[in-house]
Amino acid sequence: MSAEPKIRLRGVEKIFGEGESATVALQKLDLDIQASSFVTLVGASGCGKSTLLRIIGGLDYQTGGEVFANGKQVTGPGVDRAVVFQQYSLFPWLSVTQNIRFSHLLKAVRGDSTSTEVEAASGRADALLNLMGLASAANSYPNQLSGGMQQRVAIARALMPRPPVLLMDEPFGALDTQTREVMHDLILHVFNLEKSTIVFVTHDVEEAIYLGQRVVVMAPRPGRIDSIHEVALPEKRTQDMKLSPEFIAMKRDIVERIRETSGMKTDFELLEKLSRQASL
Numbered sequence: 001m002s003a004e005p006k007i008r009l010r011g012v013e014k015i016f017g018e019g020e021s022a023t024v025a026l027q028k029l030d031l032d033i034q035a036s037s038f039v040t041l042v043g044a045s046g047c048g049k050s051t052l053l054r055i056i057g058g059l060d061y062q063t064g065g066e067v068f069a070n071g072k073q074v075t076g077p078g079v080d081r082a083v084v085f086q087q088y089s090l091f092p093w094l095s096v097t098q099n100i101r102f103s104h105l106l107k108a109v110r111g112d113s114t115s116t117e118v119e120a121a122s123g124r125a126d127a128l129l130n131l132m133g134l135a136s137a138a139n140s141y142p143n144q145l146s147g148g149m150q151q152r153v154a155i156a157r158a159l160m161p162r163p164p165v166l167l168m169d170e171p172f173g174a175l176d177t178q179t180r181e182v183m184h185d186l187i188l189h190v191f192n193l194e195k196s197t198i199v200f201v202t203h204d205v206e207e208a209i210y211l212g213q214r215v216v217v218m219a220p221r222p223g224r225i226d227s228i229h230e231v232a233l234p235e236k237r238t239q240d241m242k243l244s245p246e247f248i249a250m251k252r253d254i255v256e257r258i259r260e261t262s263g264m265k266t267d268f269e270l271l272e273k274l275s276r277q278a279s280l
């Protein structure tokens with residue numbers, strides 16, 4: 001018998017608006033995500049990836065169905081589920097260290113933490129600073145950092161309270177290719193160290209395969225799961241795997257599914273006919 005999944009979605013539905021203008025962002029969606037697994041969600045724009053992630057994070061509510069995380073029904077945000085968005089959303093008036101320690105500083109201000117806890121938090125903040133390669137920027141402010149560094153601070157801050165579940169919505173979407181590759185290896189390293197459960201949204205298929213143990217392809221109108229692809233790559237990923245036949249074949253399959261489900265399949269015959277007519 002398999003263990004209770006870390007995240008369980010049953011018949012999840014999300015409808016925005018009413019009547020004629022209603023959008024079915026998610027329709028009767030079932031998904032189990034096992035503990036300590038890395039699952040990536042891909043799909044055409046508007047297929048409900050962010051909506052699904054926000055519902056798991058308790059930042060939005062489903063209009064039907066049930067969501068469980070860590071064995072409990074999700075009724076709102078919780079410290080057991082950290083969320084990282086594309087926008088770095090750091091506090092500009094706090095230094096890197098203060099941003100990372102924010103949740104613990106709040107507890108200390110409220111008088112909710114013991115001196116041992118404060119000490120432990122300080123040790124963890126230092127460890128995360130080192131892990132993220134931010135030690136030399138500890139006292140800098142967000143506006144003094146590059147995009148990649150800001151996102152590393154945001155990830156460190158999310159990891160600080162040791163959340164069992166880490167939810168990421170296109171966290172590297174604003175970064176250049178080289179920085180993204182560095183971030184990919186970093187997040188995989190973090191995943192191996194912390195053994196958290198990661199749900200990672202992206203529209204970059206290569207990113208989804210490189211990071212994920214399973215790639216969930218979603219389809220739009222109505223938002224739903226189209227297919228789930230097990231990634232048959234060695235656990236320890238290296239950038240050169242992207243050139244392997246397995247990787248390329250999987251990428252082709254997934255891109256094809258996304259094209260097909262989004263209705264964006266290119267009709268080459270029609271294009272040819274049109275261009276002949278227009279004597280292009």
Ligand SMILES: Nc1ncnc2c1ncn2[C@@H]1O[C@H](COP(=O)(O)OP(=O)(O)OP(=O)(O)O)[C@@H](O)[C@H]1O
Nearest residue numbers: 016017023025044045046047048049050051052203
């Ligand atoms: N607050 C909202 N009010 C009304 N409709 C919304 C709202 N949020 C999302 N939607 C609609 O729900 C659908 C799913 O949106 P969502 O943002 O989850 O898609 P996505 O897969 O994350 O897209 P993208 O890849 O562009 O980020 C879309 O049709 C969107 O227009």
Ligand SMILES: [Mg+2]
Nearest residue numbers: 049050051169
């Ligand atoms: Mg989105």
